[in-house]
Amino acid sequence: MKVIVSSIQRFCLHDGPGIRTTVFFKGCSLKCPWCSNPENISFNIEEYKENDETKYFGYEISLEKLEEEILKDKKFYDNVGGVTFSGGECLLQFKNIEPLLKKLKEKNVDICIESALNVNSELVDIALKYVDHYYVDIKILDSNTQKLIGANKDIYYNNVEKLLNNNVDVIFRMPLVKGYTYTKQNIKELLVFIEKYKIKKVELFRIHNLGEFKYKLLNKEVTKFESISDEEIVDLKNKIEKLNVDVKIIK
Numbered sequence: 001m002k003v004i005v006s007s008i009q010r011f012c013l014h015d016g017p018g019i020r021t022t023v024f025f026k027g028c029s030l031k032c033p034w035c036s037n038p039e040n041i042s043f044n045i046e047e048y049k050e051n052d053e054t055k056y057f058g059y060e061i062s063l064e065k066l067e068e069e070i071l072k073d074k075k076f077y078d079n080v081g082g083v084t085f086s087g088g089e090c091l092l093q094f095k096n097i098e099p100l101l102k103k104l105k106e107k108n109v110d111i112c113i114e115s116a117l118n119v120n121s122e123l124v125d126i127a128l129k130y131v132d133h134y135y136v137d138i139k140i141l142d143s144n145t146q147k148l149i150g151a152n153k154d155i156y157y158n159n160v161e162k163l164l165n166n167n168v169d170v171i172f173r174m175p176l177v178k179g180y181t182y183t184k185q186n187i188k189e190l191l192v193f194i195e196k197y198k199i200k201k202v203e204l205f206r207i208h209n210l211g212e213f214k215y216k217l218l219n220k221e222v223t224k225f226e227s228i229s230d231e232e233i234v235d236l237k238n239k240i241e242k243l244n245v246d247v248k249i250i251k
Contacts, residue, residue: 002060003096006039006088008069011076014250016112016133018081021073023066026058028088029118030149032139033223034177036211040088048217057218063100074109082110082132091115091123101130117159118151124159134163134170138202139181141189148180164197171201173250176233178226187236194243202240204233205250 004026012020027043028035035041039057046057061069070083083104085093090113094101104111112133117124127134140146143153163170174190176182194202206228215222237247 002062003093004058004060006058015084019076020081020084021070022084022086025087025090025093027092032149034207038215067100084112086114091119094123094126105130117156124162128166136172138172138174141193142186173203175207176228177207201246203248203250
């Protein structure tokens, strides 16, 4: 079995507890115009030109080779670090990589994922057998506008319930994007969501333009967004904290 990844990043400190090796899979179920990893939206290997040289976003790798690459860093994980699967939407690959997940758990490798949970619930069931930590995106909860990114509120809520009912270690992350996630209606939905599911940990962050050069390499349109002010972020943080939630602002 082979899968397509865009990159494997080592010594990551913000993708879960401890020192992590982060594997970025290609392919996503959503189309967020603020995405900082546009090369991971498509499931296919993508060609681009840089200084007249042909290069590629993505490459095939066998599960055996991927395991080898992950285990190269095992000596740095100690009892805290491990591997983080990201994307794109990493859960879309979980049927394919389940043999790898089994082997990693047999070798006591800590597993974390970053997911938007806009996937078939069967994939979440697979994750629940192997994953130790979850970073879950909160994007658009407003049913009237979530179609802009191809999201499905019912699927998302069902998968959130599945995670929380299993008492997993989960942190919710919300990118603040004016006109999309940061609207009056979506913030209202957010507060209802947090209170309904008794969410305990939330991280807020501004979107950034670090992926702009990749959009240009892929000949994709770069969407510009009005920036969120410090005051707006702090105001939202205060509203969420009133619901007895641990809130962090990620720089």
